[in-house]
Amino acid sequence: MAVEVRVEPSGKSFSVEEGQSVLEAGLKAGVTLKHSCRDGQCGECRTTIVSGQVAYADEVKDKLVETDLDGVTGLMCQARPSSDLVVDAPEVTELEGISIQKFPVRVLAKEVLSDDVVVLRLGPAPGIEFRCMPGQYIDLQMKDGNKRSYSVAATDDSGQIELHIRKMPGGVVSGFIYDELKAKAILTAEGPFGTFYIREGEAPIILTASGTGFAPIKAIIEQLVREDNSRPVVLYWGGRRKADLYYHQMCLDWGKELSWLTYVPVLSEEEGDWDGRTGFVHQAVVDDIPDMSGYEAYVCGAPIVVSSARTDFVEKCGLDLANFHSDAFL
Known part of the structure; x- marks a missing residue:
């Protein structure tokens, strides 16, 4: 019943x-x-x-x-x-007005950014109007029925969708996308899903990403730019090596051009030519902002990063749990 x-x-x-x-x-x-x-x-x-x-x-x-x-x-x-x-x-x-739909998409472009990260740009079929909140994700289904969830890194007025995809060891879908998927291929998308998006308010914002967890963070920052944001924002982006920060220069440029944004890159494995922060990305946030009361935190990436950030931000730094928002890449 x-x-x-x-x-x-x-x-x-x-x-x-x-x-x-x-x-x-x-x-x-x-x-x-x-x-x-x-x-x-x-x-x-x-x-x-x-x-x-x-x-x-x-x-x-x-x-x-x-x-x-x-x-x-x-x-x-x-x-x-x-x-x-x-x-x-x-x-x-x-989220009123955002509806979940299932629709065909064409691969408009595929750009390899590193030895394990690729950017896809997808175009919805004619007549499909795709809308999402910056930070949400879609399910992408291959012709063989296999599907995975990927955060939307950007959309434009035409409805084109940008995805950042890491080739995972043994990953059936990510391996196919990185190695074999060609431009003009037709796939199936469904979404948007998720409630990882910026809440309205005046509190300063902490954005924390690991790896391709940067994708929804990019969408959020671009939204803030469009809205002439004035809230202080600090972006922490972590990776094992510098190549994992595949849009590092873009973030450096944001840090110079946007008065309200501070960018802190963090590597967990030291490299000879790296003079920036090292260690775990969530720990860098804790070290820099020991009192997070009054902040909003948005964390996206590997489950261990999200769970560690949730625990430490709330228990060590006094962040209100209601102000912790996350998207764990499973």
Whole structure:
């Protein structure tokens, strides 16, 4: 039997069928609740439950925190409502007008930037109007049915989509894209997904990226430029080696041209010609900003970077957990 979920403060509601998660049903109904991985791994979909109860399969209970078990919050990508539900999800109002669609795209250009990073530029089929919030991602499906999620690094007025893709060891999709995919190929895209986007406000902003986690950060910075941003922004971009910072010069130029942006590159493996910061990128942030109360933090990249940043920013530096936003590349 279906149950009803009401979302505050938007007042939107949707039905959840037996076996569906709250997030799955919401996305199907066009209601974008907070989410990232959609697989119970990242915790980004954790949402306050105002009233009602949810249940979880036994195999996901080790992913829950105390407030989930107490019914104060819920992991929406895994939660199955056992009664009518009311949740507090302000992002639904902020993402109104952004709809998830599935559509064909043509590879317009492919640019190899390093020995493991490639940039794709995709054009939606005629008649498709693709809109997303800077920071969101799409699922990209190959002709053989394999698909992976990639953050949108940029879109333009024509709807063209820019993706940054790292060739992963043993990666079926990323290996095919890097080694074999040709311009003019037709693929299938679905999205946008995710709630990794800049919240309106006046707080200073910390942007932290590892590797191709820079893609959504790039989209966010370009949005801030278009909006004549005046909020202080510091960008930390980490990689193992300098080649991992594949748009390093672009970031240096931003640091010179944008009065509100400071750029801090960090390498975890020292190189002979590198005179910048070394170590883990999230630790560089902690060292530089020991008091993060009053900040907003946006972190994207490897799961270990995201989880370490969440723990240290909140527990060591006093960041309000509600002001920590992330997208973990799984």
